[in-house]
Amino acid sequence: AQSVTQPDIHITVSEGASLELRCNYSYGATPYLFWYVQSPGQGLQLLLKYFSGDTLVQGIKGFEAEFKRSQSSFNLRKPSVHWSDAAEYFCAVGSLSSNDYKLSFGAGTTVTVRA
Amino acid sequence: KAGVTQTPRYLIKTRGQQVTLSCSPISGHRSVSWYQQTPGQGLQFLFEYFSETQRNKGNFPGRFSGRQFSNSRSEMNVSTLELGDSALYLCASSLSPTDTQYFGPGTRLTVL
Numbered sequence: 458a459q460s461v462t463q464p465d466i467h468i469t470v471s472e473g474a475s476l477e478l479r480c481n482y483s484y485g486a487t488p489y490l491f492w493y494v495q496s497p498g499q500g501l502q503l504l505l506k507y508f509s510g511d512t513l514v515q516g517i518k519g520f521e522a523e524f525k526r527s528q529s530s531f532n533l534r535k536p537s538v539h540w541s542d543a544a545e546y547f548c549a550v551g552s553l554s555s556n557d558y559k560l561s562f563g564a565g566t567t568v569t570v571r572a
Numbered sequence: 573k574a575g576v577t578q579t580p581r582y583l584i585k586t587r588g589q590q591v592t593l594s595c596s597p598i599s600g601h602r603s604v605s606w607y608q609q610t611p612g613q614g615l616q617f618l619f620e621y622f623s624e625t626q627r628n629k630g631n632f633p634g635r636f637s638g639r640q641f642s643n644s645r646s647e648m649n650v651s652t653l654e655l656g657d658s659a660l661y662l663c664a665s666s667l668s669p670t671d672t673q674y675f676g677p678g679t680r681l682t683v684l
Contacts, residue, residue: 491672500576500662500675547615551670557628558670560605562615 459484459552463563470538471571478533478566480548489551490531491560492522496544504546507531518542543570573599576665576676584682590651593679597644597665604646605673606638609660618661621646622669650681658683 460483470476482488489508493501505516512524522533531548548563577596585591597604606618617630621640638648644665650657660680664673 489670493675498680500578500677501664503672503674506672553670559617559628560673561617564614 459488459550459559459561461548461550461561461563463546463548463566465566466564467567467569469569469571472540473537476533476535476538476542476568478546478548478568480531480533480563482529482531482548482550484529484550484552486552487526490522490524491549491551492516492520492531492533493547493549494518494544495547495565501547504533538568538570540570540572543568576663576674578661578663578676578679580679581677582680582682584684585653586684587653587655589653590649591653591681592647592649593661593663593681595646595648595663595665595676597646597663598674601665601667601674602644603666603669603671604640604644605664605666606646606648607662607664608632609662609678610658615662618648620669627669653683655683657681 462481464479491506492504495501504520505514507514507524515521520535524531545565545567547565551560579594603622605620608616619638620628624640635651640646660678662678664675666673
């Protein structure tokens with residue numbers, strides 16, 4: 458069965474500094490990979506996704522992520538964070554097994570941005 | 573295009589009652605998935621509907637049920653509410669079961 462690990466529960470970063478959120482997955486084949494962001498009391502907003510092709514994908518709000526097959530990772534990065542980036546971030550893996558598709562989520566990483 | 577809408581946004585119920593939550597998918601999307609989100613368990617998959625048929629179900633008791641209508645709108649029902657059912661219930665829609673899921677704002681259910 459597939460699993461998703463986000464090793465960092467909470468990250469604090471200064472405004473203007475760079476941000477990297479880690480995501481590791483366990484799945485036999487190449488999965489569909491996603492990053493979502495959730496602001497307090499809100500639903501999940503899709504930041505970016507990877508299905509195939511270029512392993513560096515660009516998303517909304519200046520975020521990018523890189524798929525590294527050898528490390529089973531899909532880390533999210535942003536060069537310069539803004540106070541509005543404070544939120545909870547979820548990595549998700551879509552996997553297909555016996556014609557059933559399942560989207561599995563990591564536990565999430567909460568990002569705090571300090572002035 | 574309008575996004576996924578969920579009604580109501582907030583609900584307060586007491587133990588033993590039942591509740592129905594509604595989800596309207598993005599226009600053209602035929603697949604609807606439901607998730608329960610709690611601080612302790614995170615995001616857990618409840619069930620998924622496609623073309624009015626339940627395709628997948630998560631590991632939840634039979635008190636949790638759902639359905640999908642011909643216009644792709646979906647409802648989920650929880651009977652005999654327990655305190656532990658307090659959560660944010662999220663609905664996501666996609667063109668098909670293997671396509672990208674787009675989430676609604678959620679329904680915050682509080683069981684007293």
